[in-house]
Amino acid sequence: MPYDTFGFSTDQVLMRDNVLRLLERIFPASAIDDHEARSAYPDEAHLELARAGWFALPFEEEHGGTNCSFMDLVVLLEALAYYHKGLSTAYLGPTIYGGAALRHGASEEHKRAYIPEIIAGKVKMAICYTEPSGGSDAAGIRTRAIRDGDDYVIRGQKVFITNAHVADLMVVSAKTDPGAGRHGLSMFLVDAKSAGIEVRNLDPLGSRTTLINEVFFDDVRVPKRNLLGEENKGWKLLMRGLNLERIVLAAASGGQALKVVEIAKSFAMERSAFGKSLHQYQVIAHRLAEMRMLTESARATTFRTAAKLDAGIDAVADTAIAKTVAAENAWKVADLGMSIFAGSGYVAGDMQRIFRDTRLGPIGGGTSDILRNVVAKEMGL
Template identity: 50%
Template sequence: MSLPNDYQLTESQRLIRDSVLGLLASVLPREKIQALDEASEFPLEAYEALARAGWMGLPYDARHGGAGGSFKDLAIFVEAVAYHNAQMASAYLATVVYGGMQISHGASDAVKEEILPAIISGKTRMALCLTEPEAGSDVSAIRTSAVADGDDYIINGQKVFITCAHVADQLVVATKTDRDAGRHGISLFVVDARSAGLTIRPLKALGRRMIHTNEVFFDNVRVPASRMLGARNGGWNSLMRGLNLERLCLSAAASGNIQKIIDYAKDYASERRQFGRPITDYQAISQKFADLQIMAETTRVLTYRVADMLDAGLQPTAETAIAKVVATENNCKCADMGIQIMGGAGYMMEHEMQMYFRDARVGPIGGGTSEIMRTIIAKQMGL
């Protein structure tokens, strides 16, 4: 079983899907996913295989060694990766989209030439350091400071819930360069993860154990001024520019995982017999699958729609927020329903459904909570 092909995909987009699914099936089989998840180990072998196959360069310009793929191409790729494993999609996004695209848009030519080819080759991994203990949804409230000192800046502060920071080589760090200016005082820097005074401490979370989150501490970390991304105090606009892309990718990842949940539950239910019949013969089960399919179709249509809008040069703020809410909340509902279909087996650690449930739950929280997304949608309605 696999993702459907009846969405007017181009031949190259079908090839993207088929190629990545085949590659991941080879380098990241199901038993390895379970072992890595239990050990909280990063899927390095699979990550490096994606890099060798050229997938890290999908959204980047050809002048940096990228493939110049469209937003739709990226959505289809992320959906396929997440169909195989949602954590693998997050590992990809942390470097290529959340960190790497800030480099692509805001770094000097010298920094681009240093980092982008290394991202594309798989030699450099990234993480975006944004959230703080007192600043989550309210990005303007960050306190991590960057103070000019000659040709350098000195960074002090703390970040929390930073995905993949423990395996990152470079960090994109949101700082305050003007403490009292709110969102107009934010500047971004790219910081070497091995810098003196920088400490990364992994956290234990309910799910996504392979790519778990981290605390990052900055104690007088010295960064050259040339590592600033964009203009001083221009970090807010840089962060906002990436939000539509982030929501598209999170929606695509949820879409892929929803389809995997359906296929996994269907495989189990087709073999499971009660009262002498497969449980799929019972309306109570078959209608659950109908509900799962409704959520899968709705999620995929909204995801592909916003990808097409971005490719058309639009800035679909409300539409990407809607897609993100629907996709991530559907992902949670589908995982919960998958456990119910499988009964006691779905609750057991030897089956993957419990991992889908744990991994999906962060979706309505990360990348902007569902509550914040609904506020954005209401504002776009003039409310």
């Protein structure tokens, strides 16, 4: 198997090996290329990963999960993103983003109804937070949820919503008290097929197998029982899963960087120029060395942070650091990889695809600038 697993437990090495073998069988390179070309969601791979039990990892045992460790999740997400970033994104929607909202905010009735279906791969989820007026200002949203008898009526627009076009359920943030800032925010579980919802695909630079979308809510009726947590207490629920989100995104970035180092090294070993293999030129060897150093720095930061979380430490600064370092390093590694591939990387292929995909890392899931604000605040600045 292709990369260093020092510090992994025996079970975690087996996890990594098993999931990569599964993906090679169910989603070979030709399938990745086909799905990328069609901007098609990897439905069959999603279902096969679920059948193999991988979607059970983050959930509690009483709902059919395995209640895994943070390090287990890091190992899994790194492997998924190493193989293909779209698969890690497909995994995150129902298990990490939607899963966290269900675990921490849903009624027991909804947990029993939906978590087993997520684990079985039968329910996909989208998280509808970001709006055209601003992404990082989660408290400044304009979408409204107005109480009407036993329902809420949701009206507004969301944008950059991953996998809304294939979702069965959406977790939607809306203002129930528009004058109260973050104290007027509520979260709702919404059937994605509800009347009044319109989803439009966007045309992103990367992430072609897990598209982002605009979502319009035109007087969408949501039963009161679908309120997640308490009315006007959605901010706490929104913030509760941030450590988990950041650490798994860091792991995914590390996986992407690992793949770039692998394919760039292979290219440099096989390609010749002026009578020598590319890797024999010091400039190329140094670029590959720099890529390796950036990658292992990202992984080390991620693993250390996962260990802190498993020890029960509320590592807010650490997760912000891990996500920022890993995402920015993966982008730098991809840029260096493109410089080694040169024209061969600019056309269709793994290098071009990963280059496009890594650019989202410093933007999605909290921009690097916002996360630097988090770190500064944790430092008392």
